[in-house]
Amino acid sequence: MTVSFKTRTLERLTPWLVPAAILLGWQVAASTGLVSTRFMPAPSGVLAAGWQAARSGELWTNLSISFARAAVGFLIGGGIGFALGLANGLSRLSERLTDTTLQMIRNIPHLSLIPLVILWFGIDEEAKLFLVAIGVFFPVYANTLHGIRSVDPQLVEMGRVYGMSPVSLFTRVVLPGALPSIFVGLRYALGIMWLTLIVAETISASSGLGYMAMQAREFMLVDVVVLAIVIYAGLGKAADAVTRLLERKFLAWNPAYRNA
């Protein structure tokens, strides 16, 4: 019992060994003067900057603004992507009508729209939301479509033979069958969501994490710049952890996810 508990704790700690070692090496290098703190502050310095920003309230304001932008943009883009993925997966007509257009737009790097977006929206909220929404739209759309297309036709036939209505055929066979692929899209989309938001905030914003980092650069506050980068890493990890949790809950039937 204790042995299995110990091994489990150890297993849970293993992924964190490398980040911890890097932090330790970094701290040693900075405090021994091996690396100049003008270019790379020590972890303790970053921590201090974080504490200061948190106390002044600046960190929370910027963090919550960025988070709200990410969430709203994600809901809009992901929602439309999911709806169109479902529609095009279920209806040939809808696919014929829209898929070619979407595939053309998909090949435009969405960040290349930034100049246009600034012309349209200035540096207002819409600009950021638009970019995030476009960015998350495609992975959600493509993976939802693929998921629905790859549902086992034998199971669909079984559902029909056993008298399922179109609605229960969708909720009991098609959607659960598409779910693993939809989750892949979700993960991609979360990554793109942060990427887009940070780029957009760095280029054109008056608040948010990206803005905080850009402002700190102007005042040569390296510790704040590094703090922002560390927070990105933490946010990315948090988004990933949430997806994993959802996967474990909704894909428990799938042996590939059971012990992931």
Next chain:
Amino acid sequence: MLATALRVSEDATAREAKPLDARPREKPAPKGVSTSPLRPAPSATGIGVTIRDLTKAFDGHTVIAGLDLHIPAGQFVAVVGRSGCGKSTLLRLILGLEQPSGGRIGLEAQAVRTPPKRIMFQEPRLLPWARVVDNVAVGLGEDGSRAERRTKAQAALAEVGLSEKAGNWPATLSGGQRQRVALARALVSRPGLLALDEPLGALDALTRIDMQAMIERIWRAQGFTAILVTHDVAEAVAMADRILVVEAGRIALDVTVDVSRPRRRGDADLAALEGRILDHLLSERAPA
């Protein structure tokens, strides 16, 4: 699995010491009735099937060519034939999964409310994301409350000896167990007709024998009409009241198996019958 095996051997020892009577009839499909003498009382729960001049063509290629057939309610019919002879198409037509190009299929039931038709596929086709008991409940459709459906599903699982697996995911079951869940799903709605489309083809030999005995036992208890499509003549001979050999979209041979149940594997009469049917199948492609 062990429980099933024990049950089979019990059945075998309890076998009546009646002289066997194997008189296979060999004649083209009769338009009249051909009931097995071993099932004297016509089944009240089964669905009878009457087919008149049935044809089915896919893209101009005729698969079923003017087929006549009557299956009395409650009969266990095996349909054998070479690959591509149209036996699976016949089954799908009877179930209404395909529409006939010509002719008529009539289904008649004695019950006021016609009992459902069910099919067991070659693959289990269980929903991987539903627990075993919920997979069985799929067979009940949307009738009644969820709790009622679960209770019935539990009972059906008990019938195939898998009560203790009710809460499992299908991925954790063996191939034979999955096919037993599929059987429970097919039976949970008390069907009047059960179509079996080579359901045991992918199982190992011992599991097959267990499953054959299980299907036969449940069929005897419930009295539905069973139509088994199979490549395996030995399986057909072991399980069916009547064997239809389908050839080029027609019934080439209609044989009644007058051997009492439960049947013993390796029985001389069954072996002789199996030999005759195999001879017929093998001679089909012989040069005219």
